[in-house]
Amino acid sequence: MLYDVPVNLGDRAYEIHIGAGVLGQLGALCAEAGLKGKCLVITDENVGEHYAKPALQSLETAGYTAGMTTLSPGEQTKCGDRVFELYSRCIESGLDRHSFIVALGGGVVGDLAGYVAATYLRGIPFVQVPTSLLAMVDSSVGGKTGINIPEGKNLVGAFYQPQLVLADLDTLKTLPLRELRAGLAEVVKYGIIYDAMFFNELEASSQQLADLGDIELLAQVVGRCCEIKARVVAQDEREGGLRAILNFGHTAGHALEKVAGYGEYVHGEAVAIGSVFAARASVELTGLSPADCDRIEKIFQALGLPVNAPGYKWADLREALAVDKKTVGGMPKFVLSSEIGTVSIGNEIPEETMERIWHGLNE
Ligand code: NAD
Ligand code: GLY
Numbered sequence: 001m002l003y004d005v006p007v008n009l010g011d012r013a014y015e016i017h018i019g020a021g022v023l024g025q026l027g028a029l030c031a032e033a034g035l036k037g038k039c040l041v042i043t044d045e046n047v048g049e050h051y052a053k054p055a056l057q058s059l060e061t062a063g064y065t066a067g068m069t070t071l072s073p074g075e076q077t078k079c080g081d082r083v084f085e086l087y088s089r090c091i092e093s094g095l096d097r098h099s100f101i102v103a104l105g106g107g108v109v110g111d112l113a114g115y116v117a118a119t120y121l122r123g124i125p126f127v128q129v130p131t132s133l134l135a136m137v138d139s140s141v142g143g144k145t146g147i148n149i150p151e152g153k154n155l156v157g158a159f160y161q162p163q164l165v166l167a168d169l170d171t172l173k174t175l176p177l178r179e180l181r182a183g184l185a186e187v188v189k190y191g192i193i194y195d196a197m198f199f200n201e202l203e204a205s206s207q208q209l210a211d212l213g214d215i216e217l218l219a220q221v222v223g224r225c226c227e228i229k230a231r232v233v234a235q236d237e238r239e240g241g242l243r244a245i246l247n248f249g250h251t252a253g254h255a256l257e258k259v260a261g262y263g264e265y266v267h268g269e270a271v272a273i274g275s276v277f278a279a280r281a282s283v284e285l286t287g288l289s290p291a292d293c294d295r296i297e298k299i300f301q302a303l304g305l306p307v308n309a310p311g312y313k314w315a316d317l318r319e320a321l322a323v324d325k326k327t328v329g330g331m332p333k334f335v336l337s338s339e340i341g342t343v344s345i346g347n348e349i350p351e352e353t354m355e356r357i358w359h360g361l362n363e
Contacts, residue, residue, distance in 0.1 A: 002017050002018070002019040002022055002025070003017075003018040003019060003219055003223050004016065004017055004018075005018065005223060005226040005227050005230055006230065007141065007142070007161070007230040007233060007234060008230070008234045009161060009233070009234060009237060012143075012161045012237075014033070014161060014162060014163055014164050014165065015033075015164055015165070016140075016141060016164075016165040016167065016226045016230065017029060017164065017165065017166045017167065018136070018167045018169065018219060018222050018223055018226065019167075019168065019169065019219070020168065020169045020170045020215050020219070021168065021170050022166060022167075022168045022170075023051060023054050023055060023058065023129070023166070023168040023170070023171065024054060024057075024058050025058065025166070026055055026058040026059060026062075026102070026127075026129060026166055027058040027059040027060070027061050027062025027063075027064060028058070028062050029164055029166055030059065030062060030064065030100070030102075030127060030163075030164070031062050031063070033127075033163045033164045034163075035064075035100050035125055035127070035163055036098055037064075037065075037096065037098040037099040037100070038064070038065045038066070038067070038093065038094055038095055038096075038099040039059060039064050039065070039066050039067070039095075039099060039100045039101065039102055040066070040067045040068070040069060040089060040090060040093045040095055040099070040101050040102070041055055041056060041059070041066060041067070041068045041069070041101075041102040041104050042069055042071065042086065042089075042101060042102065042103055042104065042105075042109060042112070042113040042116070043055075043068065043069075043070055043071070043104040043105050043109060044070065044071045044072065044073040044074075044077065044105050044106075044108065044109055045070055045071070045072060045073055046073045047073075047104055047105040047106070047109070047131050047171075048068070048070045048104070050171070050174050051104060051129075051131060051171060052068055052070070052104070055102065055104050055129065056068060059102070066102075067089075067093040069086065069089045069093075071109065071112075073108070074108065074262075074263055075108055075148070075257075075262040075263050075266075075267075076262060076263065077108055077109075077112065078108045078111055078112050078146075078147045078148050079147055079148055079149070080147060080149065080156070082112060082147075083112065083115060083116055083119075083147060086112070086113070086116045086120075087116065087120055090116065090120050095120070095121075095124065096121070096124075097121050097124055098124075099124055100117070100124055100125040100126055100127060100163070101113050101116060101117040101120075101124065101125075101126040101127070102126070102127045102129060103117075103126060103127065103128050103129060103140075103162075104129045104131065105129075105130075105131055105132070105135070106130065106131060106132035106134065106135045106139075106179070107130075107132065107134050107135045107138070107139035107140075107267065110128050110130060110135050110139050110140050110145075111139060111144070111145050111146050111147065111154070111157070112145075112147060113126065114126055114128070114143075114144075114145030114146075114160055114162065115145040115146050115147055115156075115157055115158060115160075117145070117160065118145050118158040118160035119158065123160065125162075125163045126160075126162050126163065127162055127163055127164055127165075127166070128140035128141075128162040128164075128165040128166070129165075129166050129167075129168075130165065130167050131168070131171040131172075131175070132172075132175055132179055132182075132183055133172060133175065133179070133180055133182075133183025133184065133186075133187070133222075134179070134182055134183035134185075134186050134267065134268050135183075136167040136169075136172075136183070136222050136225075136226075137183060137186050137187055137190070137221075137222055137225035137226065137229070138186045138225070138229065138246075140162070140165045140167070141165055141226055141229045141230060141233070142161075142229055142230075142232075142233040142237075142243075142246075143159050143160050143161035143162070143233070143237065144157065144159060145157050145158050145159075145160050146158065148262065151323055152254075152258060152320070152323045152324070152325075153254050153257060153258055153262070154254075154325065155323075155325065159237060159238050161237075165226075167222060167226075169215055169218055169219055169222065172218070177304075178266065178269075179266060179268075180210075181210065181268065181269075181303055181304045181305055182266045182267060182268025182269055182271075182305070183268055184209060184210065184268070184303045184305070185249075185268035185269065185271045185272040185275070185300065185303070185305055186225070186268055186271060187202065187209075187221060187225055188202060188272075188275070188296075188299055188300065188303070189246070189248055189249060189271065189275065190224070190225045190228045190229070191340065191341070192248055192275065192279075192296060192337060192340055192341070192343065193245045193246065193248045193335070193337075193341075193343045194228050194232070194245070194341065195224070195228060195341055196339070196340045196341030196342075197341075198224055198228075199295075199299075199340050199341065202221075202299065203295070203299055203302075205217060206299060206302045206303055207302075209221065209303070210302075210303050210304060229246065232245065232246060241345065242345075244326070244333075244335060244345040244346070245335055245343050245345055247326065247335050247345075248275060248278060248335040248337070248343055249271045249272070249273075249274035249275030249276075249277075249278050249335075250271060250274055250335075251274060251278070251321065251324055251326060251332050251333065251334050251335070252273065252274035252277040252278065252317070252321070252334075252358075253267070253270035253271040253272075253273060253274025253275070254270070254274070254320075254324060255274075255317050255320035255321045255324060255332075256270045256273060256274065256309055256312065256317065256320075257270045258320045259312050259316045259317055259320050260309065260312065265306070265309065268305070269305060269306050272300040272305035272306060272307060273306055273307060273308060273309050273361070275296060275300065276296065276297050276300065276307045276308070276361065277357055277358065277361060278334055278335060278336055278337070279292075279293045279296040279297065279337065280293060280357045280360065280361070281334060281336060281347075281349050281353065281354070281357055282336040282337045282338070284353060284357075285336055285347060285349065285353070286336040286337060286338045286344060286347065287338050287339075288336070288337045288338060288339065289339070292337070292339060292340045295340065296340070307361070308361040308362050309361075309362060310362045311362075312362075314355050314358050314359065317358060318354070318355075321354075331348050332348075332349075333345070333346045333347065333348065334347045334348070334349055335347070
């Protein structure tokens with residue numbers, strides 16, 4: 001079973017292929033997408049242990065000369081030092097302008113390998129093979145690549161689209177439960193920002209989703225998220241406006257990730273907390289009903305995600321918010337909701353309100 005979602009971006013259009021047990025089709029799909037020459041698979045230790053061999057085999061069967069480089073897992077890997085090391089691996093592997101990179105892993109590998117592909121020799125093609133739920137539903141689609149610097153998360157990067165995305169749902173069987181839940185935070189986000197019906201369905205099926213019991217349901221959910229993301233990105237590739245809706249929950253979430261120290265909260269957990277922060281602010285500022293706010297909080301809890309982060313000082317959070325990418329003139333911008341399924345971008349939250357909501361969440 002292979003479920004295809006197109007990303008309609010003119011001469012940068014590509015397909016997202018979703019299915020169970022489809023990693024073996026990687027080489028054939030690369031050939032179908034017109035990729036030629038040598039390739040370098042970039043992965044991390046956790047993913048490589050399970051999926052490096054089948055990925056390489058598939059590429060070699062399709063006639064590619066494929067190399068492999070394996071990184072330490074974790075958010076700290078998404079940094080400038082690793083970028084320079086990977087440029088050296090590209091040179092050693094003989095990659096030229098006709099070669100390509102395969103990002104085999106979660107969002108960390110995808111963002112980092114994508115950024116290397118965007119900048120090595122001023123850009124060579126790359127393929128996303130997401131293996132975490134978060135990467136399947138979000139980071140592998142839409143062409144945002146980048147790294148963290150000490151001053152903040154994702155502050156350096158490039159918009160650079162992959163040639164194809166291949167999401168093998170079977171790889172989720174080895175994903176740790178905490179990471180699976182983190183991916184579900186981004187899944188819920190699509191319901192909040194775009195699709196009230198989808199949110200209702202997620203509420204009804206949260207249990208089956210959380211224990212991965214139903215692969216068909218999972219395929220539908222991943223497919224729906226990719227369709228929404230593809231639709232948004234096709235209208236606004238470079239985040240001139242609409243695409244910013246995808247940042248719901250991310251403004252406070254990114255600040256928390258930084259203040260807590262990258263890795264303390266995994267990205268999806270920070271997004272869940274940031275989403276509850278944004279939902280509470282939405283009740284005060286954009287007319288979200290308290291009942292909808294409650295539903296948002298409850299669905300994250302039902303999925304086993306955190307909804308607050310006690311023990312961090314507001315002053316530290318505020319300082320981190322000041323260097324968020326979306327901050328203008330020191331004032332962070334938030335995506336807020338007026339009802340589940342509808343959001344607006346570019347909202348400022350008064351200083352006093354931000355602080356009160358943060359304290360209210362964590363008391
Ligand atoms: P991750 O890449 O760190 O993966 C999470 C953990 O799961 C890692 O330890 C990884 O080794 C492991 N893992 C992944 N797949 C596995 C599998 N199938 N089996 C066993 N272990 C597996 O984190 P993530 O949650 O996938 O991605 C988070 C990153 O994505 C953050 O850096 C975030 O900024 C970025 N992101 C980017 C975008 C974008 O549009 N580019 C969107 C959202 C998030
Ligand atoms: N994850 C946000 C975006 O891709 O725009």
